[in-house]
Amino acid sequence: MSEKLDILEAVRNEYKQACESLNLDPAVYEILKDVERIIEVSIPVKMDDGSTKVFKGYRSAHSLALGPSKGGIRFDRNVSADEVKALSMMMSIKVALLNLPLGGGKGGVRVDPKKLSPRELESLSRGYVRAMNEYLGEKIDIPAPDVNTNAKIMGYFIDEYINLNGSRQELGTFTGKPLALGGSLARDQATGFGVALAIKYAYQRKDLDLKDKTFAIQGFGNVGYFAAKYLSDFGAKLIGVNVSDPRDKNGSSAIFLDQGFDVEELKNIRKEKGSVLSIEKEGVKRISNEEFFALNVDILVPAALENAITEDIARTIKAKLIAEGANGPTSPKAAFYLEEKGVLIIPDILANSGGVLVSHYEWIQNQIGYYFSYEQIKKKQEDDMVKALKEVFDMAEKTKVNLRKASFMKAIEKISQALEYRGRF
């Protein structure tokens, strides 16, 4: 059964609860309960058949107290003003937790990108930048990839931006760019690596390591693959993978291998055959979505869809740790049920924050014109994430709240200090 969610109402409520628990001046919630800026535009695109279609585009900047807004742009059928507002409010939490001098942003276009030709997609991407140009900039608002957008689209964005703005070669206006266009080493793997670091840290807090722990992963895209790769490097064993499959009646299905998959082998199968489901190997069983979530594993990593874990699914979960690789994969009701049962949930705002963290390094590199080595970035990402993880776990322990609420509290504490010094209350 699907649970209808008012995502904006839900995130507002999280801000409210955190502000109350921190005993903050009521002005802080009044300021933070809505976004500072939301832009809605219409983007006309000349289609290949000669017709013109108009798409709705949005960009929201939530809190600019700590710095310019930062966050991805998604191309998706469900994009709405409320969705980007809510997601930008979550970005404010992510960037503040990581101590970045940035605010929360998010944007999107309401479109099914699978229905566009490559030329139409390029035209839509350039149209988005033309419509939003005034509100973009290295020191204004810095977009990045999100659902259904990638480095290639960032390439169109930055090219259009530079074309529109004369000679201003401000590469740091977008992050997640191709390497040849000022992208950063290790940006593509940053979110998945961060998910693996968060899980490793959660075990370390209990003086345990990941050796021989089992995990299952939903999604084997960029985030899923790199999370699986690093978890395997840390000693854990991947036994279940759930990916979308257009031939399946539920749109997705999964594979299971008791002795553990070789992550690189799965990657090669995906590359050669289009999907990890095409694996032909002794012992591999094809299982349903339901069977996937009910697997007897230590760790579950939902790294694909929003709202993938509903309350019904939660009741079947046996994992003791869930790390949210995707944004919003666990419904609030499901999360409540799981935490009552003692499952530890590392929330999206913490677990998947590695992406925006390395985006920040990309932004720095673009502005100083000096590029860090792969090793420097990996080391800095680990140090910065462990610092944020420690702060949140400490806050959760001290105030006896879950990690999600502790993340909101820790981040809002920092944002409210900036608001106070700006004289906003």
Ligand code: GLU
């Ligand atoms: N879209 C990613 C996120 O939700 C990355 C944002 C960024 O790099 O600015 O965190």
